[in-house]
Amino acid sequence: NAGVTQTPKFRVLKTGQSMTLLCAQDMNHEYMYWYRQDPGMGLRLIHYSVGEGTTAKGEVPDGYNVSRLKKQNFLLGLESAAPSQTSVYFCASSYPLGNRDKNIQYFGAGTRLSVL
């Protein structure tokens, strides 16, 4: 059981370039999330999705777009990368809030992105 898989693991971009981070989960979770982790700031929510075809903004959505065309995949896009987007990005997934016993977020191993 792979859980939550993120690709790529590392990436270096130049300012203005674009890229897409892929998150895939095999646990049939409804909810998926993208966070960024920066030193001294913990994890901050970028966007999230409560089901296939839906997306919503989190705390820090500017400069990012997301898509959830299939239930198992959640894509994070950077259209024009900026140095401020240098960070470690984590994807997570969970069951809905109503399923309280199972409402635990499971995280991928992260993508380390540097924007020069």
Add this chain to the structure above:
Amino acid sequence: GNSVTQMEGPVTLSEEAFLTINCTYTATGYPSLFWYVQYPGEGLQLLLKATKADDKGSNKGFEATYRKETTSFHLEKGSVQVSDSAVYFCALRTNFGNEKLTFGTGTRLTIIP
């Protein structure tokens, strides 16, 4: 809004020492509380949780008690091991609205033999 405050790190302890990592929170209503652990090079994984006041979460020798009166969820372990070296995050989730977890800034723990 919701917020989580953790003790500043890094924390360095000798093996078999007693560990406490403080966590206090501010939230609307009665949140669920979590401790996540991040081992080097890995993603976060749930260590323990508590969903209501006076609940005690426990796992791998770690414990934390949901204290509503002091809005705290301190992490403790009686005897730490080198393998406990990691970054520990306290987090909360309100039980209504969206699914957002609010994280503390993390505490890096290093255990020396």
